[in-house]
Amino acid sequence: MAASAALVPLRASRWRTPDASMPETFLCPIDGLGPGDHACLIYDSDELRSRALEEYLLRGVIAGEKVMLVAAGDADEELGARVRDGAAEGQVDIVLADAAYADGFDADRTLSWFEAAKEAALVAGYTALRAAGGVPTDVYGDIHTVVGYERRANALFADGRMVALCEYDRRAVGEAALLGVLDAHRVAAYAVAGDERVSIETDNGSLRLSGWVDVGNAGVLAPALLDAIRRRADVSLDLAGVVFADVAAVRLFADAARSLAARGRRLKLVSPPPSVPLVLDILGWGDLEGLELA
Amino acid sequence: MSGGFVHQALVYDGVDGFVAGTVPFVRAGLDAGEHVFTVTTRRNADALRASLGGDAMRVDFRDAEEWYDAPSRTLLAYGRYVEAHGNGRRVRVIGEPIWHGRSDAAVREWARYESILNEAFASSNAWILCPYDTTTLDSRILEFAHATHPEVCDADHTESSTAYVSPRELSAALDADDLDDPPSHAVALPLSAGLGALRTFAREHARAAGLPDERVAGVELAVHEALANAVVHGHGRGVLRAWPLSRELVYEVADEGNGLRDPLAGHLPPDPESFGGFGMWMARQLADLVQVRSRNGGTRVRLHFRRPAHD
Numbered sequence: 001m002a003a004s005a006a007l008v009p010l011r012a013s014r015w016r017t018p019d020a021s022m023p024e025t026f027l028c029p030i031d032g033l034g035p036g037d038h039a040c041l042i043y044d045s046d047e048l049r050s051r052a053l054e055e056y057l058l059r060g061v062i063a064g065e066k067v068m069l070v071a072a073g074d075a076d077e078e079l080g081a082r083v084r085d086g087a088a089e090g091q092v093d094i095v096l097a098d099a100a101y102a103d104g105f106d107a108d109r110t111l112s113w114f115e116a117a118k119e120a121a122l123v124a125g126y127t128a129l130r131a132a133g134g135v136p137t138d139v140y141g142d143i144h145t146v147v148g149y150e151r152r153a154n155a156l157f158a159d160g161r162m163v164a165l166c167e168y169d170r171r172a173v174g175e176a177a178l179l180g181v182l183d184a185h186r187v188a189a190y191a192v193a194g195d196e197r198v199s200i201e202t203d204n205g206s207l208r209l210s211g212w213v214d215v216g217n218a219g220v221l222a223p224a225l226l227d228a229i230r231r232r233a234d235v236s237l238d239l240a241g242v243v244f245a246d247v248a249a250v251r252l253f254a255d256a257a258r259s260l261a262a263r264g265r266r267l268k269l270v271s272p273p274p275s276v277p278l279v280l281d282i283l284g285w286g287d288l289e290g291l292e293l294a
Numbered sequence: 295m296s297g298g299f300v301h302q303a304l305v306y307d308g309v310d311g312f313v314a315g316t317v318p319f320v321r322a323g324l325d326a327g328e329h330v331f332t333v334t335t336r337r338n339a340d341a342l343r344a345s346l347g348g349d350a351m352r353v354d355f356r357d358a359e360e361w362y363d364a365p366s367r368t369l370l371a372y373g374r375y376v377e378a379h380g381n382g383r384r385v386r387v388i389g390e391p392i393w394h395g396r397s398d399a400a401v402r403e404w405a406r407y408e409s410i411l412n413e414a415f416a417s418s419n420a421w422i423l424c425p426y427d428t429t430t431l432d433s434r435i436l437e438f439a440h441a442t443h444p445e446v447c448d449a450d451h452t453e454s455s456t457a458y459v460s461p462r463e464l465s466a467a468l469d470a471d472d473l474d475d476p477p478s479h480a481v482a483l484p485l486s487a488g489l490g491a492l493r494t495f496a497r498e499h500a501r502a503a504g505l506p507d508e509r510v511a512g513v514e515l516a517v518h519e520a521l522a523n524a525v526v527h528g529h530g531r532g533v534l535r536a537w538p539l540s541r542e543l544v545y546e547v548a549d550e551g552n553g554l555r556d557p558l559a560g561h562l563p564p565d566p567e568s569f570g571g572f573g574m575w576m577a578r579q580l581a582d583l584v585q586v587r588s589r590n591g592g593t594r595v596r597l598h599f600r601r602p603a604h605d
Contacts, residue, residue, distance in 0.1 A: 014563050015373035143529040175488055176530025183526045197490065214489060215522055244493060246518055247572050274511035282579045284374070 048191035060130035066121035070133025147180035210241030215248035240271035261290025303443035365407035366578035408442035516580035519573035524549035
C-alpha cells in the first residue's frame with residue numbers, strides 16, 4: 001500500500017504484534033493514497049471535502065492514472081472540470097451521480113460498472129483507475145447494503161490497479177453505519193472541522209487532547225498528527241484530558257510513533273488513560289520504537 | 295528427534311503416576327538441550343522436583359493456580375513463553391490446567407482452550423504434555439482430553455486419540471447448547487444509545503459491583519470492543535445487558551447480526567485487516583471468561599469479570 005513505506009516495520013511475531021505488515025488505517029494523508037488503496041473519506045464540511053477531493057484527483061492526474069469522478073452536484077462538476085483542464089485528453093471522466101443512480105442504488109450493477117471502467121482504463125494504457133464518489137445518501141439507512149457493497153468492492157483493489165475514495169457524509173450517516181464503513185475500508189481519511197467528542201489544542205508545542213478517542217472519531221486527529229509529524233522534532237501528546245481511548249486510538253498513536261521513528265524521532269504520550277498501556281501490553285507493543293509513555 | 299508440534303494428554307492416577315509419566319519426558323528434553331517448562335499443582339511439582347534431584351534446577355516451574363487464570367490470557371502467555379524460549383531449540387511444556395471449582399461455562403471454555411492450542415501452535419515445534427488426573431477429574435473432562443489432544447499417553451505408551459476432533463468441530467459441539475437467559479435483574483440499554491452512553495453504563499455497573507478503578511478501565515475497554523464489533527456486524531441493532539452475580543459481574547452484548555461468525559474469532563492473535571478481530575481478541579484478554587453463541591438472527595457475547603470479595 002502506498003503510504004506504509006513511511007513507517008518503521010513492526011517485528012514479525014504472532015504473539016507480540018499481529019503482523020509485521022500491518023497497514024496504517026487513519027494516518028494516511030490524501031496525497032499518500034495510491035493504487036491498491038480502498039479508502040473512505042468521512043466528511044462533515046463541504047469545503048473540506050472539496051479540497052480533499054481535488055487534491056486526491058490531481059494526484060491521479062500527475063501519476064498518469066485514469067481518473068473518474070462520480071459528481072454529486074454542480075460544485076463537483078466544476079471541480080471535475082478544473083481537474084480535467086490540467087489533464088491529458090480523455091484522462092478524466094466525470095459521471096453524474098444522479099444519472100448513474102437514477103434507478104436507485106444497485107450494488108451488483110455498480111461493482112460491475114467499476115470493474116468495466118478499470119478494465120477499460122488498463123486496456124487504454126493507464127497504470128490504474130482512480131475513482132472518487134459516494135453512494136446516494138438515501139442508501140445510508142440501509143447499513144447492510146452499504147457495508148456489504150464496500151466489503152465486496154475490496155476485491156477490485158487486490159491487484160493494485162485501482163484506488164478509490166468513497167465519501168460518506170458524517171452528518172447523515174449514523175454511528176452504526178459509520179463503524180461499518182470504517183470496518184470495510186483499509187484506509188480512512190477525514191475531512192472534518194472538528195468533533196464534539198474530542199478536541200485538540202496546541203499548547204507550547206505539544207498537542208493536548210480532551211474528550212474521548214475511539215474507532216468512530218480517531219481519524220479526526222489525523223490531520224493534526226500528520227502536521228505535527230511533518231513539522232515538529234519529537235511530538236508530545238498530552239492525554240491527561242482523555243477519558244477513554246480504545247484499540248483504534250492506540251493504533252493511531254502507534255502509527256504516528258512508527259512514522260516518527262522512521263524519521264529518527266519520537267512520540268511521547270503524556271498521562272495516557274489506563275486503557276492505553278493496557279492495550280499496548282496486550283498487543284505486545286510496550287517497547288515500540290518511537291513511542292514513549294510518560 | 296526434534297520434530298514439529300506435539301500435543302499430548304497424559305492420563306495419570308495420583309502423584310506417583312504423575313511422576314512416572316513426566317520424569318522421562320523431562321529427562322529426554324534436558325538431555326537433548328531443550329527448554330523444559332512445567333506448570334502443575336504444588337503437590338505434583340514437589341514430587342517431580344524430588345524425583346529429578348539436581349536436575350530440578352534446570353526446569354522452569356510455575357504454579358498452575360496462577361498460570362491458568364483465563365483461557366485466552368493463558369494462551370497468550372504460553373505463546374509468548376514458547377517464542378521467548380524457543381531460540382531455535384525445542385520447548386517442552388508440562389501444562390496441567392485447573393479444573394476444580396470451575397463453573398460449567400468455564401469448563402467448556404477451558405476445553406475449548408485446549409483444543410485451540412492445536413491451531414495456535416501448529417507451526418511451532420513445541421511439545422506440550424497436558425496431565426489429566428483420573429483420581430480427581432470426572433469423566434466429562436477426561437472425554438474432553440481425548441477430544442482436544444491428537445495423542446493420549448500414560449507412563450508406558452502413547453497412541454493416537456480416536457476421539458480427537460478439530461478445534462472448529464469441538465467449538466461447534468461446545469456451542470450446541472445455547473446460553474441461559476439473562477436473570478430478571480439484568481439491566482439493559484439498546485445499542486442505539488451510542489457507544490458513549492453504553493460505556494458510561496458499563497462503567498457504572500462495574501463501580502457498583504465493587505470493582506476497583508484499574509479494573510473498571512479494563513471492563514470499559516472490553517465492553518466497548520465487544521460493542522463496536524456488534525455494531526459493525528449487527529448493523530447497529532442490539533442490546534447491552536449487565537447483571538451482578540455473587541462472585542462475578544456479567545455483561546452481554548446481543549446483536550441481530552446474521553449469525554455467521556468464525557467460531558474461533560478472537561481466540562488467536564488478530565488479522566490486522568479487521569477491527570473486529572482486534573476487538574474480540576482484546577475482550578478475551580481483558581475479561582475473565584468470554585462466551586459467544588451465534589445463531590441465525592443474532593449473536594450473544596457474554597463477558598464475565600470477577601468481583602472482589604464483598605458481603
